[in-house]
Amino acid sequence: MEKNVLALQLSHLLGEEYSRDWVYSLIEIPKQEKLGDLAFPCFQLAKSFRQSPAKIADQLAPRLKHDLFASVQPTGGYINIFLNQRFVTEHTLKQLLTSGTDYGSHEFGANKNVVLDMSAPNIAKPFSMGHLRSTVIGNALANLAEKCGYETVKINYIGDYGTQFGKLLAAYKKWGDEEQVRANPLPELTKMYVKYHGASQHDPTLIENGRDWFKKLEQNDPEAINLWKWFKDASLTEFNKIYDLLGISFDLTRGEAYYNDKMDATVDLLKERQLLTESDGAMVVPLDEEGLPPCLIKKSNGTTIYATRDLTAAIDRYRSYQFDEALYVVGHEQTLHFQQIKHVLTKLNLPWAQDIKHISFGMMLQNGTKMSTRRGKTILLEKVLKEAIERARANIEEKNPGLADKDLVAEQVGAGAVIFHDLKHDRRNDVEFSLEDMLTFEGDTAPYLQYAYVRAQSILDKGGFELDKADASLDDSLAWPLVKQLRHFPNVVEKAYREYDPSKIARYLLDAAKMFNKYYAGTRILQDNQLDARLTLVHGFSLVIKEGLRLLGIQAPEKM
Structure with a gap:
């Protein structure tokens, strides 16, 4: 309130050229209490007023009067305002008593919809510390959005599709033991995945075998589908234990695979708008004008990529929720990907594409390097939570x-x-x-x-x-x-x-x-x-x- 009062008075004194918002943006809170509770610097006024900041402060200070202000003092080009402590204290405590837990709430959200893509762990892998950031940052942003008057939809977009699952299926077929996996699913699946990744560095046939199994998954091969569903259900059961410990819930849990039968419509739409180009047998959307590499839509072997699924998911989410903001709480290493997604949606003439925002964050490091499941370098979140609770x-x-x-x-x-x-x-x-x-x-x-x-x-x-x-x-x-x-x-x-x-x-x-x-x-x-x-x-x-x-x-x- 006091900043608004000060900004209004100063704007009135300075004239139409100086808006309330401009004045408000310059008001500071002094670091030292002896310099007051608020301060306005006059340095940006010196040129147009053709006077020194100190002289401008001397002239303006005596003209600032309000019950909120105990004293107004010009000091070295600043106007320092000391607030009326008793008046402000009473006003603050009355606000707290009247508002209760609603204190600090805002209405600028005006019940608009905010969709948050957050957490998004990959199935068949333990929930690592690397996924903690998206989960807790996304949850806090949802709480803040609701506090500011928005309606929110928290989506846990599970990583349950892609070439890595072809590798996992191939690894299970090569080394898997059903009894061991059922007894201890995620550690056993992770162990196989890490082993497969290491072995494929020296045996190119394993890489091809992984691609073949992913293609089987895309073509609804019964064995591939049954294994994939088993791995997914076991993973979600383990993930929910983590979410319960964190006290976090979602409005929608949906995997990438949900969009398998919906991606053709997206590809057709890109063709219809003449945005697709062939490149070495693959289908891409060129983004030369945007200064970005092309967005890959289909690989040369005909399989889709996660960009295709993210485009399809974005279109589906807008149809479902008519969001005013879509926040993707994903690490900063995916910055290029989300730039491409946003530009492709813009090329499709979808006006809501501008409401998509990538809320990037830094990595969780271990000894200065990124954690990696493939290299076997990861710290399990469940283990950390349990140790914290035990302590x-x-x-x-x-x-x-x-x-x-x-x-x-x-x-x-x-x-x-x-x-x-x-x-x-x-x-x-x-x-x-x-x-x-x-x-x-x-x-x-x-x-x-x-x-x-x-x-x-x-x-x-x-x-x-x-x-x-x-x-x-x-x-x-x-x-x-x-x-x-x-x-x-x-x-x-x-x-x-x-x-x-x-x-x-x-x-x-x-x-x-x-x-x-x-x-x-x-x-x-x-x-x-x-x-x-x-x-x-x-x-x-x-x-x-x-x-x-x-x-x-x-x-x-x-x-x-």
Whole structure:
């Protein structure tokens, strides 16, 4: 609110040439408290006003007046605004009390549809740490979209088709033991896949054998189909165990194979629009004008490729959901692929092609290199989650052995630690896998935030806080940094969604928890003077921390 008020006043004072939005974009939050709560730099006005920034600030500052402003001071070319702490504190706490868990919500989504393509593990392979990123980033973005007023559809687009499955079928026929695979499906299938990949480096006939089995799969050969269905069902059963631990669900789980009988229509449409060209026996859509290599639609042997399936899936999703945004939460190594998909859809004159967005992210690295199932270099997510939960359980036994629902709390804390370790990083950056960093229960971690929430709940219980006795008229300068932080929550939610960056929520929550802990350490919250007002502030903090964790897909235990 205060930034809007300041922007409106300055825009009015500066004249029509300087819009409210332009002024708003320049308003800063000073890093040092002594420089105020808001600041407007006058340097970009110097040329048109033909005056020094300092002189412009001197002239404008006395003309800025509002109940929100305690004082306005020109300093070195900046206009520094000190807010009326009591007025702003009361307004913030009233907003929190009125909104409850809806605090920070927005309506700019206007019930428009956002479809998210996320998680997308490959069948017949264990769920590795490499697929964690798409899963938790996609889930957090869906939560943020809903918080901003959108309707969402979360799609788990399972990798259940392609030449790699021809290799797997060939490997099973060569080395597979049905009894062992049924007893321990994913590890056994992965072992065979890795063995096949290694052996094919020295035996070209294996590569051809894999291609033959994939062609059988495309031609609905009964044996190939039965094996493929078995591997798929076993994989989904194992994947669902992971999703349950992470607390993540989907609106639609659909594999690439679903589009097998629908791809001919896409190829026909490309032919009809005269977009297909033959190249060395393969069918491609040239993208020379876009500065990209051609998009391969059919290989020379007549088999399709995942671009064909992604084009078909995109068309199907728009027909099904009329989406306003389609977010593909996929690693940055697929950037070229999604550029090609978007340009081909644009060439088909589909106006919604511009609403497709590739939400790329960095890789999960192990010792500085990418994890790879084919090379046998991967870390299993289920193993990491179970170890995190076991460590959380041991921590509870050591510090609070009488805690009720210990197993549930251990799952909330362990899974939260794994999720937060990913989401606290800017999604575009690579993340180095470190079990120790992930499972540290101090510092910039989910357990630190969960414990701050538990502490707040304990204070509210001891103080006997009741909503009908809530008092927003807090007059406490020590609380001011925390009040300002709580006040920023709606802005952070909006920015996190508009930039598709859940780490903004994670970093915000860490700052909020640190400010709360500092306030707790320096204030006797439960003393009689202003007790109800201080408890109202603690209640407001607990609302924000719990809601922020929920947006990230993390639960907040009531006790730890």
